Amino acid sequence: MTTIKTTLMGLAAGLLLSIAPAAAAEQAAAGHEEHYQIPRLKWTWGGIFGYFDQQQLRRGFKVYKEVCSNCHNLGLLSYRNLGEPGGPGFSPEEVKAIAAEVQVFEGFDEQGNIAMRAGRPADNFVWKFKNAKEAAAAFGGAVPPDLSLITRARGIEREFHWYEYPLVMAKDLATQYQEQGADYLHALLLGYVDLPAGRKIADGLNYNRVFPGNQLAMPQPLSDGQVEYGDGTPNTLDQEAKDVTAFLGWAAEPHLAERKKMGVWVIVYLAVLAGLLLLSKKVLWRNIEH
Amino acid sequence: MSNESIASVTHEPGSFEHTYQPKTAFTRWLDARLPVIRFAAHFMAMPTPRNIKYVWAFGAILAYFLVVQLYSGIILAMHYAPNSAIAFDSIEKLMRDTSYGWLMRYTHVVGASLFFFAVYIHMFRGMYYGSYKSPREVLWMIGVAIFLCMMATAFMGYSLVWGQMSFWAVTVITNLFSSFDSIYPGLGTAIVQWIWGGFSVDNPTLNRLFSLHYMVPFVLVALVALHVWALHVVGSNNPTGIEVRDVKKETLPFHPYFTTKDMFAIAAIAILFAYIVFWMPNYLGDVVNYEPANPLKTPPHIVPEWYFLPFYAILRAIPSKLGGVIAMFGAIVVLFFIPWLDTSRVRSCRYRPIFKWLFWVFVFDALALGYIGSQPAEGSWVFWGQVFTVYYFVHFLVLMPLVGLIETPSPMPESIEDDVKRKAKSTQPQAVPAE
Numbered sequence: 221m222t223t224i225k226t227t228l229m230g231l232a233a234g235l236l237l238s239i240a241p242a243a244a245a246e247q248a249a250a251g252h253e254e255h256y257q258i259p260r261l262k263w264t265w266g267g268i269f270g271y272f273d274q275q276q277l278r279r280g281f282k283v284y285k286e287v288c289s290n291c292h293n294l295g296l297l298s299y300r301n302l303g304e305p306g307g308p309g310f311s312p313e314e315v316k317a318i319a320a321e322v323q324v325f326e327g328f329d330e331q332g333n334i335a336m337r338a339g340r341p342a343d344n345f346v347w348k349f350k351n352a353k354e355a356a357a358a359f360g361g362a363v364p365p366d367l368s369l370i371t372r373a374r375g376i377e378r379e380f381h382w383y384e385y386p387l388v389m390a391k392d393l394a395t396q397y398q399e400q401g402a403d404y405l406h407a408l409l410l411g412y413v414d415l416p417a418g419r420k421i422a423d424g425l426n427y428n429r430v431f432p433g434n435q436l437a438m439p440q441p442l443s444d445g446q447v448e449y450g451d452g453t454p455n456t457l458d459q460e461a462k463d464v465t466a467f468l469g470w471a472a473e474p475h476l477a478e479r480k481k482m483g484v485w486v487i488v489y490l491a492v493l494a495g496l497l498l499l500s501k502k503v504l505w506r507n508i509e510h
Numbered sequence: 511m512s513n514e515s516i517a518s519v520t521h522e523p524g525s526f527e528h529t530y531q532p533k534t535a536f537t538r539w540l541d542a543r544l545p546v547i548r549f550a551a552h553f554m555a556m557p558t559p560r561n562i563k564y565v566w567a568f569g570a571i572l573a574y575f576l577v578v579q580l581y582s583g584i585i586l587a588m589h590y591a592p593n594s595a596i597a598f599d600s601i602e603k604l605m606r607d608t609s610y611g612w613l614m615r616y617t618h619v620v621g622a623s624l625f626f627f628a629v630y631i632h633m634f635r636g637m638y639y640g641s642y643k644s645p646r647e648v649l650w651m652i653g654v655a656i657f658l659c660m661m662a663t664a665f666m667g668y669s670l671v672w673g674q675m676s677f678w679a680v681t682v683i684t685n686l687f688s689s690f691d692s693i694y695p696g697l698g699t700a701i702v703q704w705i706w707g708g709f710s711v712d713n714p715t716l717n718r719l720f721s722l723h724y725m726v727p728f729v730l731v732a733l734v735a736l737h738v739w740a741l742h743v744v745g746s747n748n749p750t751g752i753e754v755r756d757v758k759k760e761t762l763p764f765h766p767y768f769t770t771k772d773m774f775a776i777a778a779i780a781i782l783f784a785y786i787v788f789w790m791p792n793y794l795g796d797v798v799n800y801e802p803a804n805p806l807k808t809p810p811h812i813v814p815e816w817y818f819l820p821f822y823a824i825l826r827a828i829p830s831k832l833g834g835v836i837a838m839f840g841a842i843v844v845l846f847f848i849p850w851l852d853t854s855r856v857r858s859c860r861y862r863p864i865f866k867w868l869f870w871v872f873v874f875d876a877l878a879l880g881y882i883g884s885q886p887a888e889g890s891w892v893f894w895g896q897v898f899t900v901y902y903f904v905h906f907l908v909l910m911p912l913v914g915l916i917e918t919p920s921p922m923p924e925s926i927e928d929d930v931k932r933k934a935k936s937t938q939p940q941a942v943p944a945e
């Protein structure tokens with residue numbers, strides 16, 4: 221078996237393929253990794269009529285701006301997106317003010333020096349770091365990833381037997397489970413628990429029960445009461461994590477609510493069309509044995 | 511319309527007599543120069559067995575998806591930048607800033623998946639009812655060529671995203687050719703570098719993938735035209751697998767009977783399509799592909815899209831690189847030969863008491879290979895991958911020729927008409943005399 225395995229690995233440029241359950245189970249058995257089953261949460265943008273809650277997006281933006289943006293960026297987002305329908309709904313003035321807080325590379329002045337200007341709504345979000353090298357230097361080699369697509373670029377690992385697979389798939393399809401990434405992110409932010417007895421982690425890394433391998437360079441970014449909401453919403457760790465997750469969920473797909481709304485009409489249209497076509501077929505074939 | 515008038519517009523399959531009469535001065539003029547209307551009228555009147563079921567609608571459904579892919583693809587190409595530095599972002603820009611860009615992209619992505627879903631049902635239908643058997647061998651073989659073209663197109667299209675999985679899938683699959691080094695030292699490496707246009711998967715690779723992804727679908731269109739032509743020559747098979755004897759009694763003109771039926775089937779599939787596009791557009795894809803390509807970071811699990819998984823499992827089942835490549839391509843090439851591997855006189859599995867079961871075992875085998883393809887190549891999955899791979903080939907190379915020789919077909923109806931009459935009798939309510 222080992223030779224087969226080695227050959228296979230050599231085979232396709234280090235194909236260390238694995239979908240979670242088996243590998244996770246194996247690692248857990250070997251005592252390497254804590255396996256935490258990430259729960260499925262309810263998000264306002266899940267389901268048939270999903271939408272983003274404007275107040276939640278505003279709170280989430282506050283968390284992002286005050287905490288996450290110190291290390292991460294949202295490079296695919298423009299400041300103007302913050303004022304567009306379906307999003308946090310900031311007024312044009314607010315958007316302008318937010319954009320003006322950053323300095324953007326404009327070109328070169330007459331002396332050939334780099335010229336900067338204040339950000340405008342049409343600009344993309346600007347990262348605190350000059351580039352990935354600077355970021356890597358700050359975190360011992362780990363680069364805080366761009367978060368623009370983070371809720372779509374992460375999934376969760378679920379454990380089931382092979383014969384349960386059709387059932388899991390049917391359930392996902394019936395309940396439109398598309399928020400795995402959000403569930404992962406929320407769980408990650410809550411995942412900084414005490415190091416279990418007997419486990420060791422590398423210097424400069426932090427223990428997290430959710431992150432694959434359980435140790436990552438990001439220190440716990442959120443804690444109870446960290447961000448002042450000012451609107452009466454309790455600023456617990458759980459709430460902050462949910463809010464920033466919602467904001468990043470929106471950032472990953474600003475047209476999500478529009479998509480679902482359109483879908484309802486498309487289905488209604490197609491259902492009527494299919495009904496009429498079925499009727500025509502029945503009428504046409506009425507007296508025909510087949 | 512009475513049955514009489516229906517019969518008057520039907521013809522022998524393949525015959526070119528027709529009832530089209532140009533009525534205006536212009537159509538008479540055109541008919542004498544380029545009889546396109548005559549051709550279309552004849553084409554649409556193709557005599558089609560009246561007893562075919564809804565699984566026969568998958569041919570029309572495939573044609574629908576082909577049009578959907580071409581249309582949405584041409585729109586995407588207007589916004590896509592085939593440059594490794596900006597390809598990923600250009601797609602995200604389309605999703606975010608182009609009016610309904612997200613709709614076009616999700617349509618194309620989900621459409622590709624459903625295209626494969628439809629083609630697999632279409633092929634299994636052919637296998638169950640023996641549609642590949644004489645006189646439909648060429649029709650079937652063109653189908654297999656279409657399937658190959660579809661796979662090539664889908665693979666290249668997926669690479670264009672230039673996400674992590676795109677990049678590593680291209681790396682892994684193009685690297686397969688390096689196995690030719692074991693035939694002649696240096697041969698594989700030379701081929702791989704020629705494909706890459708350099709010494710690694712990079713911008714030149716992406717450019718050629720884009721060019722070919724735009725081109726191959728038009729080859730596909732040509733092949734589909736041949737496929738439909740071949741269909742019109744030999745006519746559709748049907749659930750009994752018995753050839754049409756009496757065109758008047760056993761067939762109906764394709765239009766309006768099957769156009770209406772197929773349109774309904776397309777609308778029904780479109781509902782499923784819309785459901786996935788509007789609510790679960792990312793369900794069928796791998797999340798890792800939402801991370802931009804990073805040549806320095808191998809993803810922990812490289813897996814292809816779901817429709818390649820059975821073949822991927824076969825590739826990995828063989829403990830030699832070249833052997834795996836041969837087995838994987840062999841799994842598709844063997845399909846070209848099944849018209850001659852099947853020795854049974856009877857087409858339809860309906861009347862094949864043994865092979866009917868073997869058909870379903872084969873379906874299970876294909877699904878199992880798909881599941882194994884998604885699992886890590888370790889532990890018991892390696893063993894099961896090998897078992898199901900062996901069975902895949904045993905099905906075609908051993909069971910198909912053998913069972914055809916030893917099996918006694920169950921009693922069959924005399925003709926399509928006989929079958930239709932029997933079915934009508936058994937479903938007619940007894941209290942109402944049929945009149």
Ligand code: HEM
Binds near residue numbers: 569632746
């Ligand atoms: C682009 C993909 C394809 C398109 C658009 C297409 C289209 C069609 C159409 C319109 C028909 C007639 C309706 C029907 O019988 O379903 C048909 C029949 C057929 N196709 Fe395809 N096809 C495609 C791929 C394939 C593939 C991959 C195969 C098999 C390897 C295949 C094998 C057949 C056979 C054997 C028939 C005759 C079936 C019968 O009469 O029972 N096709 N195809």
